[in-house]
Amino acid sequence: xxxxxxxxxxxxxxxxxxxxxxxxxxxxxxxxxxxxxxxxxxxxxxxxxxxxxxxxxxxxxxxxxxxxxxxxxxxxxxxxxxxxxxxxxxxxxxxxxxxxxxxxxxxxxxxxxxxxxxxxxxxxxxxxxxxxxxxxxxxxxxxxxxxxx
Numbered sequence: 001x002x003x004x005x006x007x008x009x010x011x012x013x014x015x016x017x018x019x020x021x022x023x024x025x026x027x028x029x030x031x032x033x034x035x036x037x038x039x040x041x042x043x044x045x046x047x048x049x050x051x052x053x054x055x056x057x058x059x060x061x062x063x064x065x066x067x068x069x070x071x072x073x074x075x076x077x078x079x080x081x082x083x084x085x086x087x088x089x090x091x092x093x094x095x096x097x098x099x100x101x102x103x104x105x106x107x108x109x110x111x112x113x114x115x116x117x118x119x120x121x122x123x124x125x126x127x128x129x130x131x132x133x134x135x136x137x138x139x140x141x142x143x144x145x146x147x148x149x
Contacts (some may be wrong), residue, residue: 024109027126028087031112034124034131035085038070039077045070054130055149062149069135076121086115101136102143111146 034052037043045067049055053066090098090111097120103111106125110132114122125133125146133146 024089026129027089027110027112030126030129030131031087031114031124035077035082035114038074039082041074045074052131053134053149054127054132057149066149073122073134080116080121084116085121088113088115100142100144102139102145104145106146 030052034048037048037052046063048070049063049066053070055062055066090101090103090108090113093113097113101111101123110126112124112126113120114124122134123136123146124131125148127133127148133148135147136144137147139145
């Protein structure tokens with residue numbers, strides 16, 4: 001009985017984590033490459049989408065949404081020096097700045113907040129070596145969560 005309970009507790013903690021944490025430097029490299037490609041106007045948005053973004057539930061509507069969202073990020077990057085962007089892991093964020101973020105069982109080691117001149121510009125979740133989400137949306141109750149595609 002006790003052994004079964006331990007197994008179930010272990011299984012539920014694995015399911016709650018959903019994704020294993022990746023190496024911090026690897027995550028930063030993935031995000032920096034994504035940002036560098038977005039900042040390069042010579043790189044097509046659809047190519048960036050296919051190379052950098054993990055899409056698990058593809059549809060034409062989703063691809064249209066993601067391409068428009070990536071274009072918006074590109075426009076935002078036009079006024080910034082990408083060398084000045086800070087990549088802050090969830091664990092290093094001040095508690096008051098993440099109290100409204102609900103990880104929903106995702107691995108917080110793979111969550112990053114990008115800042116430019118101390119202003120948050122983007123929240124990113126890394127998954128399976130790609131960008132699993134760059135969309136943090138309100139879920140009600142003063143909480144936000146990462147939308148995975």
